[in-house]
Amino acid sequence: MKKILVTGADGQLGAAIKALAANYNEFEFLFTDIQELDLTNQAAVAMFVETEKPAYIINCAAYTAVDIAEKEADLARLINTKVPAYLGKVGQKHQARVIHVSTDYVFDGTSYTPYTENDLVNPESVYGKSKLNGEIALLKEAPSSLVIRTSWLYSIHGKNFLKTMVKLGEERDKLRVVCDQVGTPTYADDLAEVILTIISKTENKLCDWKPGIYHYSNEGVCSWYDFAKAIHELAGISCHVHPIATEEYPTPAARPPYSVLNKSKIKRIFGVQIPYWRDSLKKCITELKK
Template identity: 70%
Template sequence: MKVLVTGANGQLGSEIQSRASEFSGLEFLFTDVNELDLTDFNAVKLYCEKEKPSFIINCAAYTAVDVAETDGELATLINTKVPAFLGKISKSLGCRVIHVSTDYVFDGLSCLPYVETDLVDPDSVYGKTKLNGEIALVKEDSSALIIRTSWLYSTYGKNFLKTMIKLGEERDELKVVADQVGTPTYAADLADAILTIIAKTKANPSAWKAGIYHYSNEGVCSWYDFAKAIHEICNIECNVHPITTEEYPTPAKRPAYSVLNKSKIKRNFGVKIPYWRDSLKLCISKLKA
């Protein structure tokens, strides 16, 4: 069985690459823009018809949240039109798609962890293009599986973890937003969850349960709490001050609350989800190594 991974050089794609050898009986096709430009629909169609993947994991996304506010055309192309096209291909080839989405589809006004059926109402261009991508994918292929995640970090690429380590070592003090609450997600854990779903489906095709799912690590924190935990684990002496969203304005509006309820993915696929601080310690130990 072949597994096509798009956006393979990003945080999640890189983590999938590092774990691929642990899953026997699967041949992985790792592609990023240099190997397969997803905006060239004809090239993608020909590639998939030639390789005939059994699964497509779409990790590719336009994730420059603030830039998207003035670059909506490219964000729409990558976040909305590409998933729709992959859905069209998967439908025609009879393969399965796992598409990665975001907590930004919610407005952040809830006070309870979001379940998959809660009202979606994104406040940013990024969030709107990702939501439209979900809708467009399902319209093309109702058997698709969508996983919304939040606050992704990894040993790969640029992310909040690496930024806080760098700034904490360079400065005596930092200001970090304390009124946006969610859950950090170690990309390695999400990669394991996705590969577990594929492995279970390979062993038993009826294990595949299409639909929308939520995945983040367990627990809840603010960006301020996240920064403090990073410095504590890294033994970085830096005075971190909590500030409000109003004190740190950005072009794109962030959800004030985006904690995700993971009951559905745990129930349907038996996925085990680590506590965010435990995963953070593991990721930092790998960074140090």
């Protein structure tokens, strides 16, 4: 039975993969977070992979505190740039295929049409730069890897915009939310399903493993304001959400004003179905209410 190593297993995406693992019983899963495996320790990573011999490594570990990264640049680079390189190096040595998760923050957001994998990257934050350099470092060490860029990730686990809006919406009468940053929310469960589907289809010879960069988010487009309104509507929360401009809500890290991702490549090559963002949001809120 082939093994799949999942790093960052306590985060949003890792937890989503953990919840789906029982549906993929042809694999043995190795779920690790900092307690089980310190990814910043190159020797520990090498020893773990050499001992366990996973066929696949799904790297869900990341430094995602976008604003704090502006002050903690070294830590962001260690986790987002050096760790993917370590995983790529040891994966290449032991024939383990790496799937690494990246971000829409590799773009500056000046486009007005959905970004393809071939579009020019130009990150404007420490976080975005550290993630882009992680992609480059991984593919240099292990050209057989997959990089999946995603956007606006949320789930019932961890800290995210959905849970913040539910909490604040229940506590306050009014909220101010940015309306001029446009992208697509991504339900972590959907991304987890796609990653496991790609591995399963590859193993069952239903598709070829084609390395490189891919984009994945849910279908459709919205602003953070639209997202907040939809969350409150579906959660049955009556709170007045007031739209504001980015300049009215300054943050240490620059956000891409437009970061819609074109998903045609991942759909074409791996034959995946992608749900509409509101449909997935409804599912997540139903889970959250349980």
